[in-house]
Amino acid sequence: MAKETELNDHEKAIISEFSTFYSPIELGGYRTPAWSNRDRRLENVLQTLVQNAPPVGITTWARYFLVFSWQQNPQLLSWLGLVPGSSLSQIFDQLAQVAPVPNRELSQLHRHLEARCGDRQVQQFLNTDTNLANKFLVAHLQKPSWFAARWFYNSRLVMSRLGERYSLNDCFQIANEASANPAKLLQNFQLAQQDISIKTYAEKVLRGIIRSTINQHVETQHHISPWGVLRYVAKRELVEALQAAGYQDSDIKSYGLLWHSFKEIYQTKQTNLKQLPEPTEQEIQQICDRYNQRRKEFQLESPMQSHLVLSGLQRCAQVIQNYRSLDSVYGRLLDEANNPEASDPLEQLIQYQRAMQAECLKTLAKSVIATLFPELPEVTQVILKLYLGLEFNQTEILGLIGHQFNLQKQYQVCRKKDGYKRIVLRRFIQELNQQYSDLLPEILTEKTTPDETLQQLQQFLDIHLEQFCKASFAEILYQTLNNLLSHYNGQFSAPIDLVTVFHWLYHDQFGQRPPTVYQSSPAPIDFSSAEIIDHLKMTLKSAIAESLTVDFNQCASTEHRFQSFLEWWLQNHVEQNNPSQAGE
Secondary structure, eight states, X not given: OOOGGGOOHHHHHHHHHTTEEEEEEEETTEEEEEEEEEOHHHHHHHXXXXXXXXXXXXXXXXXXHXXXXXXXXXXXXXXXXXXXXXXXXXXXXXXXXXXXXXXXHHXXXXXXXXXXXXXXXXXXXXXXXXXXXXXXXXXXXXXXXXXXXXXXXXXXXXXXXXXXXXXXXXXXXXXHHHHTOHHHHTTTOOTTOSSOOHHHHHHHHHHHHHHHHHXXXXXXXXXXXXXXXXXXXXXXXXXXXXXXXXXXXXXXXXXXXXXXXXXXXXXXXXXXXXXXXXXXXXXHHHHHHHHHHHGGGGTOOSOOOHHHHHHHHHHXXXXXXXXXXXXXXXXXXXXXXXXXXXXXXXXXXXXXXXXXXXXXXXXXXHHHHHHHGGGSOHHHHHHHIIIIISOOOHHHHHHHHTTTTTOOSHHHHHHHHHHHHHHHHHHHHHHHHHHOGGXXXXXXXXXXXXXXXXXXXXXXXXXXXXXXXXXXXXXHHHHHHHHHHXXXXXXXXXXXOHHHHHHHHHHHXXXXXXXXXXXXXXXXXXXXXXXXXXXXXXXXXXXXXXXXXXXXXXXXXXXXXXXXXXXXXXXXXXXXXXXXXTTO
């Protein structure tokens, strides 16, 4: 048997494709999903099969395993004009004649394997039943299962209430169960088709299976009695359902009050939601009376008639059940995503969801950093603020705080600086698992090792930690400038525009030409821009020196570091308020 080191990249790709499964891995001490589980038995067989095989692609191997698993399929044999009991060689040869373009390489591949029957593993594979070929196909269908689940979840569930009940992993498990029986899943795959692969076909079928399965779950709600629906529905969902059904505000008020009156009056000892009885005649009259007692609170002019109570409540229940149905959810998603300038509203919805996912990650990173930063050792906090906030290098930091924290070598500064990583990264992964577990498969791909993923997450956190460190200093500058301007705002009828001041300072001090609208200087200010910059710099340096207990006079580059920070701060505000970007 060939050793793995003797395999070329093409052969390794084939082996990986038909032996890799989706399973949780350890990442930062937490179990997260990734493409990691390799079936060693399948690998060993594949290593033998692909050795010196014709250079055919993964698609051809997939077709080969499918036909191998179908060798006793009556429909296949009938289509090929063969009788039961025909050999594999006959099947592949006939297939190459009936549909030559997509299947010509299959006959060549099979003849190569037959010629290697002297190899024990090849002979065992050719002589076995279809079980092994099915396992190869199951592995091959892992990615279509995942892609189908992700598409269905992102496009039909994630922005609806159903997204709270069915996770991305639930969708994947449904698809995975279906792909565990490839013969059934692919039973209608047309071997004569040359423009569609098994993967593409499977993904389309799996989307339908996920939809059908979840629809069946959702439709079980339609077997709940109307009174069970009304008894446990939330007011918010009722209003949303009525709005989605096109009811006017006055009708929504009326149905809302009717439902509320029902909740107050209706009583039953029955707990089975499918068997809750309809209100008694006495309860119907009480509901009607309660509605009429309160209708003026809701500016409802028409009184309720007792004979309309039952039908009104039933109509409410039906609207809610329709609202909860999958087709209704999908329709609302498409309406929300409808953009007349977009050629594909569904793609717009998916892009929006991706943006929301990115925003979730940013929010989580900021939350974790804000929570854990004050808990870090003081020396680590000081080093990070100097290193990331003001961009002092490690040698300069050693000179500034070495004596204070008993640091004698630069590597000690580096060690303290990086000490936060394990703590923050571990907490971030923990929160990611708990709050946004459905995002993990987007972060962990089959092309990324766990170590590479940890590195990417660390870089992501570093960016937000730098923003956190700079933000605390930026707030000092903002308050200082605001206090300075408040002095002048008290002397003039029109307040000085802060945005104009930012552009003026940035233009005067750093040679950047502002947009025309900001080229005039704020006349009421009798300080020069240089004086204001010096005042800001002095105030910032004094505040940081006091809070961090640092003597900046010990470092020759202090002036440059603070000047650079001021330039970054002004540039950041100018870019945020650039009128040329206002319409983007």
